Amino acid sequence: MAYQPVTRLYVEASLGEGGSLGLAAPQAHYLKSVMRLGKGDELALFNGRDGEYRARIAGLGRGWCSLDILGLRCPQRDDGDLWLAFAPIKRARLDFLVEKATELGVSEIHPVMTARTMVARVNAERLRANAVEAAEQSERLSVPAVHEPVKLAQLLKAWPPARRLILCDESGSAPPLAQALNGLSPAPCAILTGPEGGFADSELDDLRKLPFVCPVGLGPRVLRADTAALAALAAFQALAGDWSRDRPR
Amino acid sequence: MAYQPVTRLYVEASLGEGGSLGLAAPQAHYLKSVMRLGKGDELALFNGRDGEYRARIAGLGRGWCSLDILGLRCPQRDDGDLWLAFAPIKRARLDFLVEKATELGVSEIHPVMTARTMVARVNAERLRANAVEAAEQSERLSVPAVHEPVKLAQLLKAWPPARRLILCDESGSAPPLAQALNGLSPAPCAILTGPEGGFADSELDDLRKLPFVCPVGLGPRVLRADTAALAALAAFQALAGDWSRDRPR
Numbered sequence A, B: 001m002a003y004q005p006v007t008r009l010y011v012e013a014s015l016g017e018g019g020s021l022g023l024a025a026p027q028a029h030y031l032k033s034v035m036r037l038g039k040g041d042e043l044a045l046f047n048g049r050d051g052e053y054r055a056r057i058a059g060l061g062r063g064w065c066s067l068d069i070l071g072l073r074c075p076q077r078d079d080g081d082l083w084l085a086f087a088p089i090k091r092a093r094l095d096f097l098v099e100k101a102t103e104l105g106v107s108e109i110h111p112v113m114t115a116r117t118m119v120a121r122v123n124a125e126r127l128r129a130n131a132v133e134a135a136e137q138s139e140r141l142s143v144p145a146v147h148e149p150v151k152l153a154q155l156l157k158a159w160p161p162a163r164r165l166i167l168c169d170e171s172g173s174a175p176p177l178a179q180a181l182n183g184l185s186p187a188p189c190a191i192l193t194g195p196e197g198g199f200a201d202s203e204l205d206d207l208r209k210l211p212f213v214c215p216v217g218l219g220p221r222v223l224r225a226d227t228a229a230l231a232a233l234a235a236f237q238a239l240a241g242d243w244s245r246d247r248p249r
Helices: A025-034 A091-103 A124-137 A152-157 A177-181 A201-209 A225-239 B025-034 B091-103 B124-137 B152-157 B177-181 B201-209 B225-240
Strands: A008-010 A020-023 A042-046 A052-061 A064-074 A082-086 A108-113 A164-168 A189-193 A213-216 B008-010 B020-023 B042-046 B052-061 B064-074 B082-086 B108-113 B164-168 B189-193 B213-216
Touching: A008 A025, A008 A124, A020 A025, A025 A052, A025 A064, A042 A064, A082 A225, A091 A124, A091 A225, A091 B225, A108 A124, A108 A152, A108 A189, A152 A201, A164 A177, A164 A201, A164 A225, A177 A213, A177 A225, A177 B225, A189 A225, A201 A213, A225 B091, A225 B177, A225 B225, B008 B025, B008 B124, B020 B025, B025 B052, B025 B064, B042 B064, B082 B225, B091 B124, B091 B225, B108 B124, B108 B152, B108 B189, B152 B201, B164 B177, B164 B201, B164 B225, B177 B213, B177 B225, B189 B225, B201 B213
Parallel strands: A008 A042, A082 A108, A082 A189, A164 A189, A164 A213, B008 B042, B082 B108, B082 B189, B164 B189, B164 B213
Antiparallel strands: A020 A064, A042 A052, A052 A064, B020 B064, B042 B052, B052 B064
16 A cells, blocks of 8 residues: 655644644744645644644645644644653754654654763754754654753752663663563663763662663664664664554554 | 774785785775875774784885785674665665665665656666775675565565565554564564655555565654665564674674
8 A cells, every 4th residue: 555645734833624724934834845745735734632633734834834624634643751861962963863762663863962972962852853853753742842951960859760761871780671670560661871981880889779760772783873763762662662553554 | 982994995806914915096096095095104994804914014106005914803703684675765865864774784785666666777886885985984804795676576586485574564553663673573574664755556466465575664644765774774683683692702
């Protein structure tokens, strides 16, 4: 079956059959100038709460677009509950990481400043825009929440103790991911990856002492920080996450 | 333990203690102008056959560098036997994919032209350069072989029947990867991913008829072509590949 893509837009407004909606200028521009849509064309809308709706362009001009909301296309579903906490990396790789993490089903993104993190500032707004775009393209019905960066100590202090923190431990001393996950009781999880230079010894020591931390190894090769995050997410979803669920359409 | 990186270079020449070596101009430039190394500084060399050797810069100038080969740093090891066959994608994403595939332990890279592949040409030389760089940075002792692109039918016609071809099947009808791999007999494997528009129906039909093909699903979300390849590689290595092996140093 060939997959027939439809233009999908994430909006913040409530969605319901028979309603109507005005789009912000960037989305109007995208529909008109990038997707070359016009009055009468259909697209799909989702907002993370109400499911996905068909919509028809009622009017479209320079910087504005009004839409009529038609029927429900897909009821809201649970896109999963998996957090990613990671030490930020350089901009191009960070954009890529957020895109991939969104495709791989992350529900919350937590940039974390560690001792060896070389990136001083994170533009959370830009990361949110990347997450929205990836959600639109990956058929998700939700967009991951992108948090403002916090220091590692802060993150751990405020950590919800019922959530398992899977520590990607590059020191070589942790059991392989598959072995570490095998036989663990079901719990909401988060994956934590360090910066290019790795976690500091003192950070690893502190992390390993926490009852909710589960250190795992990611194989015999040295992985870049972004590769480690993507690889851990994919392996987690395949082993213990939602990859056993069927494609919804 | 903080990881102390050393500059690593892939060379084609044979390596052995007491030998010496001249570098090509781009590598000499890299050592001098990027890494700011000079006469007497040490680095590491590997060639995919002889293991990794320490080497010392005997002389360095504009476009040339001579090295004295010192002792063995790490004996040659098997970097694994996993192929990646994929429909080529746009340049930036392709570079990224080759980098990540190298880090994830791929031994051969096969670009494959499918019915819906939108990329007309692949610069295999550039991909090789990316693979070399990623191998240098990921502590591999080998560089994946990058093949010239072939049509899917050609690839399948020449396929070694003892090698399992894990087909990333976006149609939603294949069992999840973990389930599909569970209980399979050990065999050398390859992962095959399609282009952005997916495989054509006829391609999927042909593939599914082949005895060495094992279709797998990659979860409930639509993945970009590059994400699918990376995610499948990571999940494979975690489940059935070499992630159970310890980090060598």
